[in-house]
Amino acid sequence: MMNLAGKRVLIAGGASGIGAATAEAYRQAGAETAVFDISFKAKRSGEGRLELPVDLSDAAAVDAAFARLWRHWDGLDVLVNNAGVELVATLEETTEAAWDRLMGVNLKSVFLCCKAALPKLKQSRGCIVNTASQLAFVGAGSFTAYTASKAAVVNFTRSLALETAAYGVRVNCICPGAIDTPLLRRQFEGKRGPQGTIDDLVGLHPLGRLGRPEEIANCILFLSSPLASFVTGSAMLADGGYTIQ
Numbered sequence: 001m002m003n004l005a006g007k008r009v010l011i012a013g014g015a016s017g018i019g020a021a022t023a024e025a026y027r028q029a030g031a032e033t034a035v036f037d038i039s040f041k042a043k044r045s046g047e048g049r050l051e052l053p054v055d056l057s058d059a060a061a062v063d064a065a066f067a068r069l070w071r072h073w074d075g076l077d078v079l080v081n082n083a084g085v086e087l088v089a090t091l092e093e094t095t096e097a098a099w100d101r102l103m104g105v106n107l108k109s110v111f112l113c114c115k116a117a118l119p120k121l122k123q124s125r126g127c128i129v130n131t132a133s134q135l136a137f138v139g140a141g142s143f144t145a146y147t148a149s150k151a152a153v154v155n156f157t158r159s160l161a162l163e164t165a166a167y168g169v170r171v172n173c174i175c176p177g178a179i180d181t182p183l184l185r186r187q188f189e190g191k192r193g194p195q196g197t198i199d200d201l202v203g204l205h206p207l208g209r210l211g212r213p214e215e216i217a218n219c220i221l222f223l224s225s226p227l228a229s230f231v232t233g234s235a236m237l238a239d240g241g242y243t244i245q
């Protein structure tokens with residue numbers, strides 16, 4: 001087990017799935033965690049943790065949440081940008097409102113949180129891990145807007161890594177394959193999903209199964225740890241081999 005005692009870690013989008021597993025993994029490693037998520041009903045704090053209800057696509061809400069965070073901690077060591085929504089729709093089915101919501105959560109939230117956190121991360125020589133997707137690198141029918149949002153996160157990560165390298169701030173992203181989370185299950189609710197059945201989706205992964213949220217959490221911890229001290233600007237695939245076929 002990694003020892004991250006004393007590290008202050010903010011997970012943006014950490015109430016469910018990969019984000020919740022990541023927050024738990026950091027706590028197991030001894031870190032203090034703060035979690036921003038739209039699904040929280042109220043602020044909660046206790047034993048090395050803070051949870052705040054925040055719509056991460058809303059600039060004013062993000063500003064207010066960071067102002068609250070800086071009253072809780074006077075610095076930050078790790079920012080994990082993990083909030084995401086899926087949109088299963090062909091281009092012709094995609095409305096402007098759906099596009100704006102998707103980009104707001106999957107891309108604008110990353111911009112807003114990085115901008116708010118960067119001054120503190122420069123002071124701590126901290127790091128950022130963004131959650132992109134294996135679909136940043138390949139096309140997928142009915143995921144046109146989603147794939148665009150995740151490809152943008154990958155190149156945002158690379159360029160920000162260049163901007164911050166001189167300050168010792170590392171910026172990376174994790175690109176999961178299909179991970180068994182509420183987000184993934186929603187695509188198959190009561191119908192065949194965009195990639196057929198769950199079994200069809202499993203068949204697209206050479207390792208022959210869906211990933212588990214904890215497996216992505218482990219990669220995020222690695223990328224933010226001293227073990228990855230020479231890793232920046234990388235897009236780490238954890239996709240069970242989805243993209244190598």
Ligand SMILES: NC(=O)c1ccc[n+]([C@@H]2O[C@H](COP(=O)([O-])OP(=O)(O)OC[C@H]3O[C@@H](n4cnc5c(N)ncnc54)[C@H](O)[C@@H]3O)[C@@H](O)[C@H]2O)c1
Binds near residue numbers: 085
């Ligand atoms: N599950 C997969 O197969 C998979 C694959 C590749 C990438 N991802 C990415 O991983 C990340 C986590 O997804 P997950 O599968 O754990 O899904 P999830 O639905 O379990 O978790 C997503 C979290 O984001 C939060 N969120 C959504 N909109 C928000 C907003 N406006 N403001 C604040 N929080 C918001 C949700 O409340 C939720 O807690 C997402 O960025 C997703 O795109 C998931």
